Amino acid sequence: MPSIPTIHVIGTGGTIAGAGSSTTTAAYESGRVDASDLVVAVEGLNQVAEVRTETLFATGSENLGPIQWRRLARRIKALTETADIDGVIVTHGTDTLEEAAFFLDLVCKPKKPVVLTAAMRPSTALSADGPANLFQAALTVVSPQLRDHGVLITMNGLVIPGWQAIKTDSVALDSFCAYPGGPVGRVSGESLVVFGRPSLSPLAGRFHEHLRNDDELPHVDVVWLRGGGERLLDDWGRTERKGLVIAGFGAGTMPDTLVTQITGTGDSECVVVVSSRVSQVTVMPETMTPIQGDHVVPSGILNPQKSALLLSLALDAGLQAPEIAKLFQTFSPDIS
Numbered sequence: 157m158p159s160i161p162t163i164h165v166i167g168t169g170g171t172i173a174g175a176g177s178s179t180t181t182a183a184y185e186s187g188r189v190d191a192s193d194l195v196v197a198v199e200g201l202n203q204v205a206e207v208r209t210e211t212l213f214a215t216g217s218e219n220l221g222p223i224q225w226r227r228l229a230r231r232i233k234a235l236t237e238t239a240d241i242d243g244v245i246v247t248h249g250t251d252t253l254e255e256a257a258f259f260l261d262l263v264c265k266p267k268k269p270v271v272l273t274a275a276m277r278p279s280t281a282l283s284a285d286g287p288a289n290l291f292q293a294a295l296t297v298v299s300p301q302l303r304d305h306g307v308l309i310t311m312n313g314l315v316i317p318g319w320q321a322i323k324t325d326s327v328a329l330d331s332f333c334a335y336p337g338g339p340v341g342r343v344s345g346e347s348l349v350v351f352g353r354p355s356l357s358p359l360a361g362r363f364h365e366h367l368r369n370d371d372e373l374p375h376v377d378v379v380w381l382r383g384g385g386e387r388l389l390d391d392w393g394r395t396e397r398k399g400l401v402i403a404g405f406g407a408g409t410m411p412d413t414l415v416t417q418i419t420g421t422g423d424s425e426c427v428v429v430v431s432s433r434v435s436q437v438t439v440m441p442e443t444m445t446p447i448q449g450d451h452v453v454p455s456g457i458l459n460p461q462k463s464a465l466l467l468s469l470a471l472d473a474g475l476q477a478p479e480i481a482k483l484f485q486t487f488s489p490d491i492s
Contacts, residue, residue, distance in 0.1 A: 160203075161206070161242035161243065161297075161298045162206045162207075162241055162242050163206070163207055163208070163297055163298065164208045164243075164244050165191050165194070165195055165207055165208070165209045165210075165244075165245045165247065166191065166209075166212050166235075166244065166245070167190065167191030167194065167210065167212065167213075167214070167247050168187075168213040168224075168228065168247060168248050168249070169186050169214045169215040169217065169219075169220075169249060170186055170217045170247065170250065170251075170253075170274055171184070171186055171216075171249055171250060171274065171277065172247050172249070172273070172274050172275035172289070172290070173187050173191070173214070173247065174187065174188060174279060174280075175189060175278055175279055176280045176281065178280075180282055184278040184280065186216035186217075186249060187215045187249075188214075188279075189279050190211050191209040191210060191211045192211075194247060194286065194287075194290060197287050198291050198294075199287075200346075201291055201294055205242070205297075207294070216249050216251065217248055217250065217251045217253065217256070218249070220248075220252055221252070222372070222465070222468065223372060225256050225259045225260065226263070226366065226367060228246065228256075229259070229260055229263050229367055230367055232246070232264055232266060233265075233266070235268075236266040236267045236268035237267055242268060242269075242297075242298065243269040243270070243297035243298060244266070244269070244270045244297070245270075245271050245293045245297055246260075246273070247286075250275070250331065250332070251323075253274050253309065253321065253323065254321045254323055254332075254461070255461050255462065255465055256272065257307055257309055257318030257319065257321050258321075258465055259465055260307050260318065261319040261357045261359075261360050262357075262359055262362055262363045262465070262466065262469055263366050263469070264307065264364070265360075265364050269297045269298075269299075269302060269308075270297075270307045270308070271293045271296045271307075271308045271309070272307070272308070272309045273289045273292070273293035273311055274289065274309075274311060275289055275311075276328065276329050276331055277329075285312065285329055289310065289311050289312070292310045292313065292315075292343040293310040295310075295346070295348045296315050296348060299341075299348050299350065301341075302315065302341065304354055305317065305340060305356070306354070306356050306357060306360055307360075309321050311332050312330050312331075313343050313344065314332075314339040314341070314343075315339055315340050315342065315343070315348070315350075316332065316333065316337075316338075317355040317356070317357070319357035319360070320334040320336065320337050320355060321333075321334060322335045322435065322436070334355070335436050335457065336436075338352065340354070340355060359466075359483065359486055362483075363472075363473060366469060366473070371472075373468040373469065373471075373472050374471040374472055375398075376398075376399035376400065376401060376464045376468045376471070377400050377401070378401045378402075378403060378460050379400065379402050379403065380433055380460070381402065381403060381404050381405060381410060381411075381414075381433065397426050398425060398426055398427070399427050399429070399464075399471050400427070400429070401428075401429045401431055401460050401464045401467060402428060402429070402431065404432050404439070404444070404445070405432065405433065406434065406443075407438055407439055407440070407444065408430045408431070408432055408443055408445065408454060408455075409444065409445045410430070410444075410445050415447055419447055427453065427470075427471070428452045428453065429454075429455050429463045429464075430444050430452065430455060431458060431459055431460040432455075432460075435459075437455060437456075437457055438457060438489050439454045439455045440454055440488065440489065441454055450478055451477045453477070453484050455484055455487070456488045457487050457489055458487050463484075467480065470483055
């Protein structure tokens with residue numbers, strides 16, 4: 157009888173490990189359920205793979221950030237370099253799932269498949285989606301067809317590239333999609349159908365050396381524009397910020413008063429990335445409000461939260477504005 161793969165499940169809390177006081181309540185506490193208990197609750201999982209578990213964090217993903225994700229990335233690196241592990245699944249909260257996946261894509265060079273999964277309903281809910289998502293993540297991580305697809309997310313029957321994941325709904329089960337691409341696979345029952353070619357990030361593993369660093373990433377402010385909110389940068393010049401992301405309007409437009417303020421910082425060491433507050437971002441030099449200075453960079457298809465992560469890692473690596481601009485150019489809308 158042929159042996160089945162061995163996968164390692166890392167629990168980090170989130171709704172998938174949440175528990176409420178009843179099966180119908182909307183209120184719950186994240187991270188209450190241990191990873192080993194999550195696995196036990198998934199019928200048929202032991203027929204897909206031999207599963208090992210650990211709980212790395214037990215909290216909501218709103219409490220996770222680059223410090224915790226770096227620790228997670230180091231654990232993934234160690235596990236994927238272990239001979240008797242065939243793949244890794246990470247259970248994570250949905251609030252920062254898209255950022256976690258993007259961060260892991262930027263810093264990891266995994267030698268084995270890595271799949272993230274999550275849930276929109278806690279484990280105690282009447283129709284909890286966590287067990288199905290975990291089962292589908294297991295089918296994904298053991299699939300020979302998906303070994304070269306990079307870090308993936310499997311949720312709600314879809315397999316999507318982790319770096320392209322965006323959350324589009326606060327409560328719906330189909331809250332995640334891939335942008336600018338689409339899913340590379342679909343799960344139905346015990347079957348996984350792969351229909352997309354690899355959609356690898358242009359910067360996959362680019363900041364792998366960050367895993368050797370124990371310092372916090374440079375702080376990057378994110379400013380969300382609103383109509384009539386021109387005074388949001390009143391502290392400009394009094395704050396020694398190295399990076400700023402502006403969530404502008406539409407395709408990167410902003411008020412004239414803000415343009416004047418940023419233009420007056422041509423000698424500033426602060427790199428400004430212009431993104432958009434819309435859910436599916438496209439900001440190009442020709443669509444954003446023109447601003448003089450090589451320290452102002454369009455985000456391409458990266459939303460503000462992903463832009464902030466990439467900018468933080470770039471600043472951490474000591475890159476200057478022209479080099480940072482080239483990084484963001486790799487995420488221009490015409491990427492293949």
